[in-house]
Amino acid sequence: MPATSLADWLRSASDDELAALLQARRDLATPPPSDSTVLATRAGTAGSAARALEDLDTFTLGVLDALLVADADTQPVPLAPVAELVGADPAPALAKLRARAIAWGDDDALRVLPVTREIVGPYPAGLGASVPELAGFDLAELTDEERGVLGALASGPPIGRSRDAAVEIPLEQAKTPVQRLLARGLLLRRNNDTVELPRELGIALRGGRAVSPNAVEEPPLPTNPHSQSTVDEAAAGEAAEFLRQLESLLTLWSEQPPPVLKAGGLGVRELRKAAKELDVDDARATLLAELAVGAGLVADSGSTTPEWVPTTLTDSWLASAPGQRWLILAQAWLELPRLPGLAGQRDAKDKPMAPLSDDLRRPLAPVNRRRVLESLEELPPGSGVKSVDELVAVLAWRAPRRGGRLRDETVRWTMAEASVLGMVALGGLTTAAKALLVENRSGALEAMAEAMPAPIDHVLVQADLTVVAPGPLEPELATEIKTVADVESAGHATVYRITEGTVRRALDAGRTADELHGLFRARSATPVPQSLTYLIDDVARRHGRLRGGAAASFLRCDDEVLLAEVLGNPVAGEYELRKIAPTVLVSPAPLAEVLDGLRAGGFAPAAEDAAGRVLDLRPNGRRIPARPKQTRRVMAEPTGASAEQLESVIAHLRAGDRAATRRRGAEVRLPAGGGGSDTSATMALLARATREQREVWIGFVDSHGTASQRIVTPAHVGGGVLMSTDDQRFPLHRITSAALVED
Incomplete structure (x- = not known):
């Protein structure tokens, strides 16, 4: 051969x-x-x-x-x-x-x-080492016990551990299957406790094959047929819920920013606190936190006691339409160079990896994420995989060496995260996700906006003072309802609870009793229960009778008896309240603190501005400046060279091959950088080649410092440059040697 x-x-x-x-x-x-x-x-x-x-x-x-x-x-x-x-x-x-x-x-x-x-x-x-003498061995000579031992090693690896390998025992004295196999040479002894199955026996036990029959064909990937619109609508519902949960997380961290761990990241206690507040599991809370930071909505404050604080981008994100909010998160997830699924697992030092820490950073995560989604894109429109484990098996067959030890887990994490984000539903890829994979952001936004349920303009007020929103509310209505009610349960239909405290909160925010009555009359599709009317009127009757302002702060009230009651309460001593007029009290404490203390003492004060209007003193939450986001464009695979670049590389390669195989005459070698006493000889040789149209062998160093050999036919030499007949330019100072090519 x-x-x-x-x-x-x-x-x-x-x-x-x-x-x-x-x-x-x-x-x-x-x-x-x-x-x-x-x-x-x-x-x-x-x-x-x-x-x-x-x-x-x-x-x-x-x-x-x-x-x-x-x-x-x-x-x-x-x-x-x-x-x-x-x-x-x-x-x-x-x-x-x-x-x-x-x-x-x-x-x-x-x-x-x-x-x-x-x-x-x-x-x-x-397969193990080859023992040619065992070729053609008849497996029928083995006992069932011996065949069982060899069969355990046949699937690979061919190495096994056994105490029977410690001593070489003659066949007539062998008692165990391993001892008999060793004595007959059907197992190889590697050391005192290790044996190896010879290659020939391994192949025979596999039916004459080295490769498993299961490895020949790609595993089947069963799918369920769906209409694409069904997939899109199911995903949109999940996306809307995820947006609501992230909004709640931003609100929570605006009021109570969690500290940054000394080693970086988010502590287990803070993660579980957020999960409890949002009524989600730890994995969902981790993904929410990772995407909040990945999208630039939350950042490390960088202070002496650093905290995870929402940025100024949060306000614009909250004010955006749901489709636009989803697009920002979906793009951030696709480009996120991290694996949120690693949170809570143990690192090499057996320490749990914290969310938002550097331990979760994996630069190839976007590539692997896209690989999973692109495999779904190959399915017929609307079709979804029946089982994620079957998808794992298919992708493992297609590239078993790719992804390392987290190869299969990465597929599972990607499918789970894509499902809660609304990029995958019913095992299939959504129209919006398909558009996003090809960088069509406007198409993705349009598809998700179309799939999301239309905002509704009404609620259902119940007799037990609950308000049911049978779908996503219009932004203005959602703001009004959140002002006067607390979320009791969330989902595709959100249930709010109205209490004395929530009504007082709405009045503190500047709403009047008439405005609240008008809100429920106009927006409730069910009759407004009398109990709600009574509650609003009762709270409004007591609200604002006692008013405060900043003096540092002051309290005023036309009812002198009520002021006397305040002065007789322990809260007066705590905030150093004193009377400066029959109807006015003042305090050196900030007004917000005084009002909170009075409310804790059973009073219902309200803040007012200089014109006497009710003033909302509730904090809007902390914000820090948003950091410039580095633009990342992560493709599934690095882009290859262009046809022109490949043509240039191949031409360079062919020129080197020609130079390596052609005979050359007397060589003129230049010192480093050219020039010197050899310049005239080189010029003379090149001039002769130009006149005679002879090929010249040259040694050349390019701009990258890479040395190569070329064969060229000079067309012109001058101005410090050698021009070849194929229009290539070779600066003379980069030519290290030259010789005529011999025929």
Whole structure:
């Protein structure tokens, strides 16, 4: 069989084949290789070859294993024994291996990169060392016990541990199955407690194959058919709920920003507090926190006692339409270089990884996230996978070496996160998500806005003083209802509870009793219960009789008896209240604190401005300046070289190959940087080549400092530049040597 080196095989490849190789293995083209020998050397390095194997499917890797079992890394092997080991046609897999220069050669002399054995490991295909004498061994000679021992090792790895390997025992004295197998040479003894199954027996126990039959074909991916509109509407409901939960988180952290841990991140206590307030599990709370920070809505305050505080972007996000709010979060999730699913797991030091900490950072997370979504995009419109585990199996078959130990978990986390975000529903990809994957932001916004339920303009007031919102409320109505009622339960239908305290809160915010009556009369689709009318009137009757202002603060009341009651209460001493007029009290404490103290003491004061109007002193929540967001455009795969760039690299490679194979005459070598006493000789040689139209062999250093050899035909020499007949320019100071090419 003729033996061909990888460099020779690359040298004989067509330009299209080289272009395909450089696209599949982009690292080989940077910097441009000077010739095929350099290209072959790069292709054979461990790091480059390992990257080339990452995108290969299980069957292709199985064919590579079979080639290694046949020792194609040390000698050429024919295709026939490889096909026998695979048990299927290896041609499609061989085409992929050849396209990546992992394997090369004709079918009668196949070779693979020697470094692949180091990458794959010591036991390719899970088979042990070869013992040729065992070829053709009749498995019927084994007892059931012996066959059970060998069968346990046959699926790989072929190494097992047994105390029976400690001492070599003759066959006639062997008592256990392992001792008998060792004595007959059917197991190899590696050390005092380790045995190894020979390759030939492993293949025989697998039915003559090195590759499992399950590895030949991609696992099926059962799907459920749905209409695309059904998927979109189901996802929109989940998206609306997620937006509501994030809004609640921003409100909570505006009032009570959680501290940043010393090591960075969010503490377990604060996470669980947020989860309890939002009525979600820890995983959902983690995702909400990660996206709030990822979208720039929350940031580390950076103070001496740092806290996680909403930024000024929060206000504009809250004021946006639901579709726009979703788009900001979905884009942030797609580009998030972190894995929220890692939160709570143990790191290498057995410490739990905290949300928002650097432990969760994974730069390749956006790539893997898109890979999962793009696999769903391949399904018919509206179709959804029946089981996430089946999707995990398919993606694991397509690229088993990609993703490391978190490969399968990343798929599960991605599907779970995409579902709660409204990018996936019923196992299928939404129209909005499909648009977002191709960077069509306006299309994604339009699709989500269309799928989300239309805001409703009414509520249902119940006799038990609850208010039911049967869907998302119009922004103005939602604000009014939140002012006068608290959320009791959330979901697709939100239930609010009206109490004396919530009515007082609305009055504190400047609403009047008539305005509250008008709100419920106009917006309730059910009759307003009399109990609500009485509650509003009763609270309003007592509200605002006692009024305060900033003196630091003052209290005034036309009822002197009520002021006397205040002065007789312990709250008067706590806030140093004193009478300065029959109807006025003052305090050195801030007005908000005085009013809170009076309310705790059973009074119902209200704040007023200079004109006597009711003033809302409730804090709006803390805000810190938003930080400039770095624009990230993370694609599923790095973009390859353009056709023009590949053409230039291949031309450079071909020129180097020609220079390496042509004979050259007497060489003129220049000192570093050219010039000096050799300049005249070089100019003379190049001038002669120009007159005679002779090819010249030159040594050249490009602008990257990479040395190469070229063969050119000079067209003109002058002005410190050599111009070739194919319009290439070579500065003379970069030419290190030159010689005429001998015919």
